[in-house]
Amino acid sequence: MIDFSHIKEILNNNNSFLITTHVNPDADAIGSELAFYHLLKRLGKEPYIVNNNSTPYNLEFLDKTSLIQMYNKEVHDNIINSVDVIVFLDLNHLSRVVRMEETVRNSGKIFLCIDHHQNPENISEFMFVDESFSSTGEIIFDLIKETKLTDIDYEIALPIYAAIMTDTGSFRFERTTADLHRKTAELLEAGVTPKDVFNEVYDNGNLGKLKLLGEALVSLNTNSTGEIGYIIITQDILKKTGADETDVDGFVNYCLSTKNSKIGILFFELNNGIKISFRSKSDIPVNKLAAEFGGGGHFHAAGTRLFDVSLEEYVNKVIMEAEKYLIKYQAQK
Numbered sequence: 001m002i003d004f005s006h007i008k009e010i011l012n013n014n015n016s017f018l019i020t021t022h023v024n025p026d027a028d029a030i031g032s033e034l035a036f037y038h039l040l041k042r043l044g045k046e047p048y049i050v051n052n053n054s055t056p057y058n059l060e061f062l063d064k065t066s067l068i069q070m071y072n073k074e075v076h077d078n079i080i081n082s083v084d085v086i087v088f089l090d091l092n093h094l095s096r097v098v099r100m101e102e103t104v105r106n107s108g109k110i111f112l113c114i115d116h117h118q119n120p121e122n123i124s125e126f127m128f129v130d131e132s133f134s135s136t137g138e139i140i141f142d143l144i145k146e147t148k149l150t151d152i153d154y155e156i157a158l159p160i161y162a163a164i165m166t167d168t169g170s171f172r173f174e175r176t177t178a179d180l181h182r183k184t185a186e187l188l189e190a191g192v193t194p195k196d197v198f199n200e201v202y203d204n205g206n207l208g209k210l211k212l213l214g215e216a217l218v219s220l221n222t223n224s225t226g227e228i229g230y231i232i233i234t235q236d237i238l239k240k241t242g243a244d245e246t247d248v249d250g251f252v253n254y255c256l257s258t259k260n261s262k263i264g265i266l267f268f269e270l271n272n273g274i275k276i277s278f279r280s281k282s283d284i285p286v287n288k289l290a291a292e293f294g295g296g297g298h299f300h301a302a303g304t305r306l307f308d309v310s311l312e313e314y315v316n317k318v319i320m321e322a323e324k325y326l327i328k329y330q331a332q333k
């Protein structure tokens, strides 16, 4: 349970806030930041949003007036060191702000963390982390409703809707409850059109992304039992298709789209290592599987990044480990 009155107190007692989120921000990250920004503005506060990355092109419709700034040490370290509070949304490990981490850690500011991921780092006495929420956007919704700090009008409803829609896989993952639909109904009453948001987020692909998806599907394979589906994307494929890193978002779900699949794994070669995303649709905790490789996440969705290692080294290793999980967790049933 999150004590929303406690968050309200922090907002009331401070004036300037720097809002940030995780590396390669998704719609929950960006949407939560923008909703929180509008809330603070309406309270007469001085908010800033500064992220490690630029906003992905398919989420730019949420930030038409360019409120979100991309971190530049010369410009933003001063802001980090001058605000009262640094707000972390949709992350709970400081390493997730990457280039900003050092300045943030040394800033001595009040840290306010609002998130729904497992295994938080204890970065502050003000940790509001609850993994029972579908998304950070849903937490912001509840914060506004419970504290009555402002109204849920279109300006706030739109980014929250985008956050919830994407983090629930368009209202199909396990935290898609009746209660969540009731909250979503209020967002629609505020003027959000589901079709338009979906089109902006998912049907806004550039040619490179679609070609990359084609290559990803060509690479889709399964282990011998068909229970593990996996996709491998190399830097060569990325260059060949003209896509960029963020275009890979969501592809991992195709790893679970074959008939008997229980675990999906996407291997993505980075410039300086690999990124591995895990999904499961049964009783297999892929957050534990990801943890074996230094990562983490949710029960059904997790991931890790490994630096200075090669794809060849890890593909078989990870699949073999995943097979052990299949045996272990199915045997328990």
Ligand SMILES: [Mn+2]
Residues within 6 Å of the ligand: 028, 029, 090, 116, 134, 135, 136, 167
């Ligand atoms: Mn999220």
